[in-house]
Amino acid sequence: MAKTIMVVDDSASLRQVVGIALKGAGYDVLEACDGRDALSKINGQKIHLIISDVNMPNMDGISFVQEVKKMANYRFTPIIMLTTESQEAKKQQGQAAGAKAWVVKPFQPAQMLAAVSKLIMP
Numbered sequence: 001m002a003k004t005i006m007v008v009d010d011s012a013s014l015r016q017v018v019g020i021a022l023k024g025a026g027y028d029v030l031e032a033c034d035g036r037d038a039l040s041k042i043n044g045q046k047i048h049l050i051i052s053d054v055n056m057p058n059m060d061g062i063s064f065v066q067e068v069k070k071m072a073n074y075r076f077t078p079i080i081m082l083t084t085e086s087q088e089a090k091k092q093q094g095q096a097a098g099a100k101a102w103v104v105k106p107f108q109p110a111q112m113l114a115a116v117s118k119l120i121m122p
Helices: 012-024 035-041 061-070 088-097 109-119
Strands: 004-008 028-032 049-052 079-083 101-104
Touching (some): 004 012, 004 035, 012 028, 035 049, 049 061, 049 109, 061 088, 079 088, 079 109, 088 101, 101 109
Parallel strands (some): 004 049, 049 079, 079 101
């Protein structure tokens, strides 16, 4: 059975690019346009990994990660931040919230898939 990955980004084109790469690698993909939308779509189903932007309207990525980590079903779900932010302070904020990896845009799909495969057990 395919593993499910949630992609959270306010850019529809970026969600599409990431989704194509993930689906091509055999993953099922759920999409959300910001943190609030993502929280409304997390409904107890198994999500093996979350990829989230940092800068989004309504609820930013760091706040979203903090909320996800409060949910018993998702406390141990690995999260990759996919963002234009490369400042060390932002990375530390993300790690403190619970993010496991930080990928800076623009990115190569192979680079992102390598990070995904390290965090999802086959």
